């Protein structure tokens with residue numbers, strides 16, 4: 428068997444507003460337009476266009492919205508279907524999903540993570556309701572739903588111990604993911620399903636599409652976003668990881684659920700320049716669509 432590899436890694440945030448504004452047939456609520464979220468929808472369109480040049484056979488997603496009390500969990504049933512409802516925005520996201528899971532790869536990552544000393548569990552309940560982070564990011568990146576996924580939960584390490592301990596665990600989980608992909612011969616696309624700065628409005632306007640409502644909530648946090656994106660652009664991955672605990676603490680970042688650090692760990696902390704496909708706010712949070720194109724690096728593009 429040929430050695431597997433990670434083709435591309437992406438930061439792929441999951442505001443349900445973006446799925447809503449895309450008007451997929453699976454979502455019950457229908458939007459009249461893109462509202463203030465057009466820049467982020469355009470960013471995802473550019474990402475999809477870039478990914479169309481690559482051949483891959485599985486999406487591996489780390490999600491902040493499947494929070495597991497003890498350890499890192501993996502979907503472990505070949506097929507799931509059901510209705511996913513965003514608990515905060517049930518008016519925007521009621522999504523009828525059907526998806527397949529690459530259970531063999533999930534089990535391989537689970538075993539490898541155990542070997543790294545992490546606590547892990549395979550989730551074998553066929554009635555399990557897949558979280559909206561996994562669904563939204565996967566849908567925005569590949570709306571065809573024609574490839575299997577692997578979904579990984581977010582353990583509570585950052586919250587129970589410290590951000591530094593959480594960071595170490597996520598780098599270990601990233602290494603485990605990379606090694607399992609290589610050992611199983613997969614060509615994988617990795618998605619870190621997270622916003623950057625995450626302070627958000629606590630009231631919704633009468634019309635959720637009202638563009639006059641949408642803007643950055645906290646300029647200090649937005650400045651952190653700009654700094655973090657500049658480090659990504661320059662390929663300063665190690666510095667980004669060194670600053671991650673400060674970024675998390677000072678911008679209430681959703682990266683505290685570990686998705687971005689997992690991704691950077693899986694990419695081997697490669698110091699390669701990322702492509703920022705776009706940045707925008709949703710209910711005041713900062714969101715960047717970012718791509719680290721490992722395949723292009725390998726051919727020297």
Ligand SMILES: [Fe+2]
Pocket residue numbers: 441491492560622681
């Ligand atoms: Fe979220």
